[in-house]
Amino acid sequence: MDYLNIMKNRNSCRDFSDQPVDEAVLSRLLEAAVCAPTSGGFQNYSIIKVKEPERKQALAKLCRNQGFIGKAPVNLIFCVDLHREKRIAESYSVLPNIQFDYESLSMFIMDAAIAAQTLCIAAEAEGLGCVLIGNIVTNQNQVAELLNLPKQVLPVIMVSLGHRKNKGTISGKYPPSVMVHEETYQEQDIADLQAAWKAKYADWNIKPNEKLMTRIGEITKAYFGEDYAAKGTQLIQRNNWVDPFSFWYGYYYPNHEGMMTASDHLKFLEEQEMTGYKKK
Numbered sequence: 001m002d003y004l005n006i007m008k009n010r011n012s013c014r015d016f017s018d019q020p021v022d023e024a025v026l027s028r029l030l031e032a033a034v035c036a037p038t039s040g041g042f043q044n045y046s047i048i049k050v051k052e053p054e055r056k057q058a059l060a061k062l063c064r065n066q067g068f069i070g071k072a073p074v075n076l077i078f079c080v081d082l083h084r085e086k087r088i089a090e091s092y093s094v095l096p097n098i099q100f101d102y103e104s105l106s107m108f109i110m111d112a113a114i115a116a117q118t119l120c121i122a123a124e125a126e127g128l129g130c131v132l133i134g135n136i137v138t139n140q141n142q143v144a145e146l147l148n149l150p151k152q153v154l155p156v157i158m159v160s161l162g163h164r165k166n167k168g169t170i171s172g173k174y175p176p177s178v179m180v181h182e183e184t185y186q187e188q189d190i191a192d193l194q195a196a197w198k199a200k201y202a203d204w205n206i207k208p209n210e211k212l213m214t215r216i217g218e219i220t221k222a223y224f225g226e227d228y229a230a231k232g233t234q235l236i237q238r239n240n241w242v243d244p245f246s247f248w249y250g251y252y253y254p255n256h257e258g259m260m261t262a263s264d265h266l267k268f269l270e271e272q273e274m275t276g277y278k279k280k
């Protein structure tokens with residue numbers, strides 16, 4: 001299969017069969033992942049392979065209770081890792097400034113994510129199913145504890161991997177005509193954007209119910225006030241359709257129950273002795 005076919009036919013898999021992933025295949029995927037480009041060629045990341053049922057269940061719980069994580073035969077946690085390089089450098093008696101600054105931390109996070117996505121494409125090419133799990137950062141500190149991560153190691157993205165139970169559906173995507181700008185940013189015609197948005201969400205069919213409407217109403221009110229919330233919920237009822245904005249931004253993502261706050265994340269970076277981001 002050529003790359004365009006692989007990309008056009010891929011989708012995230014959240015429904016895995018019990019069939020284990022062949023070790024030889026997994027080794028090939030990991031071999032492909034570590035060939036991914038990294039900033040400075042440093043490869044400042046590590047991959048933790050988790051297969052043990054109890055640990056998978058614990059991961060599922062920490063990642064916003066996404067149950068399928070517990071059922072995936074393998075979960076691969078990609079972590080920024082400054083610990084390994086520091087140990088090697090110190091063994092040569094040098095004083096490394098491996099943390100650099102904010103820019104470097106961003107780069108190291110990107111490195112880990114690029115390696116994860118490289119593995120995902122390889123998995124598709126091998127006929128496996130996978131999904132990236134950004135919610136591995138939702139309770140980053142507890143994930144670090146669960147995986148026995150040393151100081152200077154930070155979990156940033158996970159891949160849940162296995163055999164698909166079914167092919168699932170391919171979600172709508174904006175075409176390049178919407179995503180790509182020539183030379184400088186061009187403000188596009190709103191009618192074109194609306195048409196692309198409608199096409200992207202053509203299969204989106206969530207109907208209002210009491211639970212959804214109550215929460216969307218509360219969240220919208222908290223962010224934008226009572227009048228706006230009333231207008232928004234009336235529109236949803238009139239259309240008999242919970243649009244993707246209302247669902248994701250007004251219902252699913254604002255539920256921060258049991259999740260780290262922004263200041264918890266900064267505190268965790270301190271605890272992990274990863275404070276390079278504070279430098280110039």
Ligand SMILES: Cc1cc2nc3c(=O)[nH]c(=O)nc-3n(C[C@H](O)[C@H](O)[C@H](O)COP(=O)(O)O)c2cc1C
Pocket residue numbers: 010011012013014066131132133134135136170171
């Ligand atoms: C950075 C990142 C984080 C993601 N986190 C999650 C996640 O925590 N749970 C999940 O089910 N899907 C997650 N996804 C998968 C997206 O939901 C998915 O890619 C998107 O809905 C488009 O669907 P597709 O992958 O089938 O094309 C994540 C994807 C990315 C790139």
